[in-house]
Amino acid sequence: MAVVLVDAGGTNIGSVRYALQRLGADAALTSDAATIRAADKVILPGVGAAGPGMARLRELGLVELMRSLTQPVLGVCLGMQLLCEWSEESETECLGLIPASVRRFEEAPGLRVPHMGWNQLKVRKEHSLLKGLGEQDWAYFVHSYAVSVGDYSLATADHGGEFSAVIASGNFHGMQFHPERSAAVGATLLKNFLEL
């Protein structure tokens, strides 16, 4: 099985790659359109900001390619946000593959932003991506912007209100937390994606 990591400049590419290696999958890091199109699974990692993230995809000529993919695609953290329609972060138009928008956590007393640390996942919809996930399993989050809850939400978490932790629409999937840094729970979810 060919798994590719889209090299859109995200800094967590190394750790996602190692996590896949621990699961026995050697993912190639690429920004080559033909390689991405031919892959069985495509992962869009990314830590950083929405504006530069989209700019990088445009620069690489990958925007239309990403939109045309039909195999399972997984966006991680910023990668997930880029799959959505729009982000409040620098008012960025994103790929528009999942009918959701991304907003900054609203300021509230005692609410720390960035949302940084381990939080519990609440399953909202059954999906093969969540196979083996318990009722209140912990995942590691680091982000200041979040996707609100909608039909596309498979699992949510709570930080001053519920937000989407795992989303899916058709062949496009996203995880807001870092599965590569979420211990056994993260490994389970990544393995599920590889088996989709």
Added chain:
Amino acid sequence: MLSRRIIPCLDVRDGKVVKGVRFRDHVVMGEIVELAMRYRDEGADELVFYDITASPEGRSVDRGWVERVARVIDIPFCVAGGIRSVDDAREVLYAGADKISVNSPALERPSLIDELADAFGVQCVVVGIDSLRDADGEWRVRQYTGDPSKMQALARRTLDWMIEAQQRGAGEIVLNCMGSDGVRQGYDLDQLDAARMLCSVPLIASGGAGAPEHFRDAFTVADVDGALAASVFHSGAIAIPELKRYLREQGIEIRD
């Protein structure tokens, strides 16, 4: 609910984990990858590696061990020491670190924080602050604390610097209270509490953990997001599974 974090800190010197008391007299505690795996297995929520000699020696972190850690570890880790440019930070992040922490170089050139936040997002950027109370009662910042012969006391007030660091793009603050570091008498709750009032990003307590109650107090009294400790974990004086069980019994949100 967001869990409070238990964070073992591994001071790295010449490729080994070391520990000193009050930043002096370092003894070797073990191999980096071995200790990282041990803490991961015991339920640490995150790890911090400080290359304590990188900044005083004016060199960057050796990315070799960062990559070795990243390959085996499946919990987040932060690397500190000698990161003085966006390029240095990129090396460490691309090697697999989740966050980078800057301390002395940010004091030398505060705009480093802005540059790092612009390049990688605030969530990657931790600012470490070494702080000591002076004779006049003010907490002030210390620089180059990894090497006693190079350590400097600055005129900068700790809380002023913490506010500036946040404005410039720090996504997390680690406040190391040097007065309590290494002596296991508890975190400096007064200072942490004062910092908490002015800190809207995650705040990590560092320096002074000696007993499970100290962690409880840091979370319940000073409302910190994470508690960092080194010697009590390295020596086995506190085992992380028991510590986490105790904190859960105290009603504190802690990851299983």
